[in-house]
Amino acid sequence: xxxxxxxxxxxxxxxxxxxxxxxxxxxxxxxxxxxxxxxxxxxxxxxxxxxxxxxxxxxxxxxxxxxxxxxxxxxxxxxxxxxxxxxxxxxxxxxxxxxxxxxxxxxxxxxxxxxxxxxxxxxxxxxxxxxxxxxxxxxxxxxxxxxxxxxxxxxxxxxxxxxxxxxxxxxxxxxxxxxxxxxxxxxxxxxxxxxxxxxxxxxxxxxxxxxxxxxxxxxxxxxxxxxxxxxxxxxxxxxxxxxxxxxxxxxxxxxxxxxxxxxxxxxxxxxxxxxxxxxxxxxxxxxxxxxxxxxxxxxxxxxxxxxxxxxxxxxxxxxxxxxxxx
Amino acid sequence: xxxxxxxxxxxxxxxxxxxxxxxxxxxxxxxxxxxxxxxxxxxxxxxxxxxxxxxxxxxxxxxxxxxxxxxxxxxxxxxxxxxxxxxxxxxxxxxxxxxxxxxxxxxxxxxxxxxxxxxxxxxxxxxxxxxxxxxxxxxxxxxxxxxxxxxxxxxxxxxxxxxxxxxxxxxxxxxxxxxxxxxxxxxxxxxxxxxxxxxxxxxxxxxxxxxxxxxxxxxxxxxxxxxxxxxxxxxxxxxxxxxxxxxxxxxxxxxxxxxxxxxxxxxxxxxxxxxxxxxxxxxxxxxxxxxxxxxxxxxxxxxxxxxxxxxxxxxxxxxxxxxxxx
DNA sequence: TTGTAGGCGTTATCAC
DNA sequence: GTGATAACGCCTACAA
Numbered sequence: 128x129x130x131x132x133x134x135x136x137x138x139x140x141x142x143x144x145x146x147x148x149x150x151x152x153x154x155x156x157x158x159x160x161x162x163x164x165x166x167x168x169x170x171x172x173x174x175x176x177x178x179x180x181x182x183x184x185x186x187x188x189x190x191x192x193x194x195x196x197x198x199x200x201x202x203x204x205x206x207x208x209x210x211x212x213x214x215x216x217x218x219x220x221x222x223x224x225x226x227x228x229x230x231x232x233x234x235x236x237x238x239x240x241x242x243x244x245x246x247x248x249x250x251x252x253x254x255x256x257x258x259x260x261x262x263x264x265x266x267x268x269x270x271x272x273x274x275x276x277x278x279x280x281x282x283x284x285x286x287x288x289x290x291x292x293x294x295x296x297x298x299x300x301x302x303x304x305x306x307x308x309x310x311x312x313x314x315x316x317x318x319x320x321x322x323x324x325x326x327x328x329x330x331x332x333x334x335x336x337x338x339x340x341x342x343x344x345x346x347x348x349x350x351x352x353x354x355x356x357x358x359x360x361x362x363x364x365x366x367x368x369x370x371x372x373x374x375x376x377x378x379x380x381x382x383x384x385x386x387x388x389x390x391x392x393x394x395x396x397x398x399x400x401x402x403x404x405x406x407x408x409x410x411x412x413x414x415x416x417x418x419x420x421x422x423x424x425x426x427x428x429x430x431x432x433x434x435x436x437x438x439x440x441x442x443x444x445x446x447x448x449x450x451x452x453x
Numbered sequence: 454x455x456x457x458x459x460x461x462x463x464x465x466x467x468x469x470x471x472x473x474x475x476x477x478x479x480x481x482x483x484x485x486x487x488x489x490x491x492x493x494x495x496x497x498x499x500x501x502x503x504x505x506x507x508x509x510x511x512x513x514x515x516x517x518x519x520x521x522x523x524x525x526x527x528x529x530x531x532x533x534x535x536x537x538x539x540x541x542x543x544x545x546x547x548x549x550x551x552x553x554x555x556x557x558x559x560x561x562x563x564x565x566x567x568x569x570x571x572x573x574x575x576x577x578x579x580x581x582x583x584x585x586x587x588x589x590x591x592x593x594x595x596x597x598x599x600x601x602x603x604x605x606x607x608x609x610x611x612x613x614x615x616x617x618x619x620x621x622x623x624x625x626x627x628x629x630x631x632x633x634x635x636x637x638x639x640x641x642x643x644x645x646x647x648x649x650x651x652x653x654x655x656x657x658x659x660x661x662x663x664x665x666x667x668x669x670x671x672x673x674x675x676x677x678x679x680x681x682x683x684x685x686x687x688x689x690x691x692x693x694x695x696x697x698x699x700x701x702x703x704x705x706x707x708x709x710x711x712x713x714x715x716x717x718x719x720x721x722x723x724x725x726x727x728x729x730x731x732x733x734x735x736x737x738x739x740x741x742x743x744x745x746x747x748x749x750x751x752x753x754x755x756x757x758x759x760x761x762x763x764x765x766x767x768x769x770x771x772x773x774x775x776x777x778x779x
Numbered sequence: 780t781t782g783t784a785g786g787c788g789t790t791a792t793c794a795c
Numbered sequence: 796g797t798g799a800t801a802a803c804g805c806c807t808a809c810a811a
Contacts, residue, residue, distance in 0.1 A: 129804055140782045145806055157780065177570045178507035179804035182787050187504070189547075197532040198737075203524040210523065210550040219570070221515075222548040224536040243503045243788095244545070341722050370726050396667050397722050400696050411524075455788055466798040471790060481796060505788035508803045569804095 128171045137167035144168070148175070181243060189219045190421055191245035195252045195309065197224045199339055199367065201393050201410050202251070205269075208414025209249060216422045221245055225253065247421045253311045265424040269417045270314045272433060277424060279417045279434045283314060283392070284321035286406030286438035287362070290390050291325020293404075293442060294360045298449035299388060303332035303351040303358035305368045307339050315364050318392065322362055332358050336368055341397075344371025352379055352387070359449045360388035366395040366405055373401050373445065384447030394441055403445040406438050454497050463493035470494070474501070507569065515545045516747055517571035521578040521635065523550045525665055525693065527719050527736050528577070531595075534740025535575060542748045547571055551579065573747045579637045591750040595743045596640045598759060603750060605743045605760045609640055609718070610647035612732030612764035613688070616716050617651020619730075619768060620686045624775035625714060629658035629677040629684035631694045633665050641690050644718065648688055658684050662694055667723075670697025678705055678713070685775045686714035692721040692731055699727050699771065710773030720767055729771040732764050 130148070134141040139160055146152040147164045156164075167173075181187050192209055194202045206222070213220045221244065247265035248255075254271055268278040294302060304322065307315050323329050334347040344363070348371045351361055363369035369391025373383055381387050391398050394407040413436055423430035456474070460467040465486055472478040473490045482490075493499075507513050518535055520528045532548070539546045547570065573591035574581075580597055594604040620628060630648065633641050649655050660673040670689070674697045677687055689695035695717025699709055707713050717724050720733040739762055749756035 130806095131804080141805085142782065142784095142807075143780095149806080151807095155780070160781090176508070176804050178504050178513070179787090180806080181504035182502070182508050182789085182803090183805045183807090185787080192548075197536065198526070198529040200524070200526045200529060203526060203529050206523040206548070207550055207552070210548065211552070220548050222518075222532070222536065222546050224533055226533070226537070341725065367722065370722065374726055396693065396696065397726055399667065400700060400723055401726055457788080467789090468791080468798060468800090469796095471788095472797095475790080477791095483796070486797090502788050505803090506790075508787090508805090509789045509791085511803080 128173050130173065130175070133164065133168045133171055133173050136171060137163045139164060148173075185243070187243060187246050188217060189221050189245050190418070190425075191221045191223060191248045193223045193225050193248065193250050193255075195225050195312070196339065197222070199365075200395050200397075201365075201408070204410035205251070205414040208411035208416075209418040210414070211411075212415045212418035212422070216418070218246075218422070225251075247425050249417055249421055252314065253309065254313065265421065267417050267421040267424065267430075269413065270312070272313065277420055277430055277432055279413060279420055279436065280314065281408050281413065281438040282435045283318050283406065283408075283438045284324070286392065286408075286440055287318045287321030288325035289440040290362055290404070290406060291322045291327075293325075293440065293446060294362070294388060294390070295326050297360075297388065297447065299326075299358075299360040300328075300449065301332075301356075301358045301360075302326060302328075302330040303334065303361040304330040305344065305347055305351060305361055305363040305372060306333060306335050307364040307368065308335040308337060309339070318364055330358075330362070336364075339365045339367055341367050341371050341374075344368035345375060348372040348375040352376060352381060357381075357387075359386070360390070360446070363389070363391045366391040366393040366398040366403070369403050369405065369445075370397045370401055373403060384445050386450050388446040388449070390446055392438075398443075398445075401445070402443045404443045405441050407441050408438055409436065412436060454499050456499065456501065458497055459490065459494045459499050462497060463489045465490060474499075511569070513569060513572050514543060515547050515571050516744070516751075517547045517549060517574045519549045519551050519574065519576050519581075521551050521638070522665065523548070525691075526721050526723075527691075527734070530736035531577070531740040534737035534742075535744040536740070538741045538744035538748070542744070544572075544748070551577075573751050575743055575747055578640065579635065580639065591747065593743050593747040593750065593756075595739065596638070598639065603746055603756055603758055605739060605746055605762065606640065607734050607739065607764040608761045609644050609732065609734075609764045610650070612718065612734075612766055613644045613647030614651035615766040616688055616730070616732060617648045617653075619651075619766065619772060620688070620714060620716070621652050623686075623714065623773065625652075625684075625686040626654075626775065627658075627682075627684045627686075628652060628654075628656040629660065629687040630656040631670065631673055631677060631687055631689040631698060632659060632661050633690040633694065634661040634663060635665065644690055656684075656688070662690075665691045665693055667693050667697050667700075670694035671701060674698040674701040678702060678707060683707075683713075685712070686716070686772070689715070689717045692717040692719040692724040692729070695729050695731065695771075696723045696727055699729060710771050712776050714772040714775070716772055718764075724769075724771075727771070728769045730769045731767050733767050734764055735762065738762060 334350040336343040336347040390404040392406040420430040660676040662669040662673040716730040746756040
């Protein structure tokens, strides 16, 4: 059922239908005809064809959303926020799971490169490949920053500095960092710098998880804990990794926080139930703000070039005074 | 840059370009010309316009994916599976978070109703409104079943029966059910029936969480536990809710599993770290299988009408012998 | 106020 | 083998 059908049924021209249904008929089409058109459309169950409209107008009313790993609950919340804001702006969301853990991590971007598939892009975490920028498609970077690109991120340096100070004040002098080594995700560099600033020294030990999952965390945590000179505190780049530290400590019979303090980042349920100190990031809010920035860009407005959302420490029972010398 | 530009540069007609680049030029276009076209396209960075192609062919190569709540990690895994399979089939994924907890829970479906926005739909959990079926768009139902609609689901009745039997064998005679009362999500009815079959009796107590989140679970769990005649075991419809039960028990000083056994469903990280008995559902696999069924449908093949994936119990430390009479 | 007509970029059918 | 040519459904000047 096309606008032609509606025109035929209402006894008017096709252009009148288009005018009325797109809301631009005010003062140009007689009210009586407009009403006839509307009822005809209703009766026929008419819905404008998206492809035709897109071809004509050049706008898809769809935004692309590239996230590193949809399995991480952090991104679930973020999707919720973005999705919600998108709907409010009358746009749909095309999801791309970049699968940064997989071999074909660059491929997904191509899904969106098909010209005209999306009006704009929300790009999370990793820095986008050059060709994305070269496409000159409106772009908002999330949890990353790049010269000349609108971005939104958390002020993780503040959160990690606070955690660092907290541990320093508790007397910890030997600290391990459980880092998420996802290539090209600048937020993790920022976290490391913040932690070091707060501690007043660099963590002596470091283990790296190639993927941000509980499993990967278990492996890396063992590296840090299953050794004679283990640290008295471990700060993880992410809550999934922090939870893994707690599990490994339990497995090795290391008391938390008696013998080991643990902190993470995100404030996911998984550390909430374990009573683990963390840095709270309002992922849903981030998704909302980022999508609103993109919407502004698409509407030809001028959103703030760089927005930084708060990252506040949440002190819980997993951090305590450093143990005396063994 | 359009196919016309490519044609001009290669010195051929526009239709030849279309033929060659869509791979249908074999034996119809001279190899030399085909090569010229390909290099011209390469040099110009030509990419076919999606809207135009869609308008012409009627296919968008995009599938819609409607999930109840993207914040639940279960759906994160599911998205990963679906996304991966979609990419393998050369299709993009349009995500719709139905936000079953929100007021406008029916609205999101409309996003996809725009004719031609998607080729097919993967619909999770809740039964789709009638108008979706009336659109006669290829549809695969996930975690729900409906006469005449292709569906994929977990055999949760088996998992819950096993949990029921396990608890019965442990001597539990007073059981509470923490149910997810999400309207029209049939899987939860199935779980209840399975549990009852395994136990050999119906749970005496029932509390209902309106949303599947830790928060909602806390409220419902208190209802079940903060009373003199509390049950000796609680089975939750979902792991997020089961985790909440453990937290409330801890808060009330009830020993798990000494005084209270707890079981959930999904096998999320949140219960894994709490060592809670659950029913393992391979969400990623579900997403994959569902999307492959949809792909088959779209390709005119005939996928199995109803597929049932295994749901296996995972016994952990949160379930133990029923306590003696107090 | 209304209708006519052109074109968005593709694909696919047909004469050549 | 090849290249015009006609849609696909919509929007929007522009003419009536």
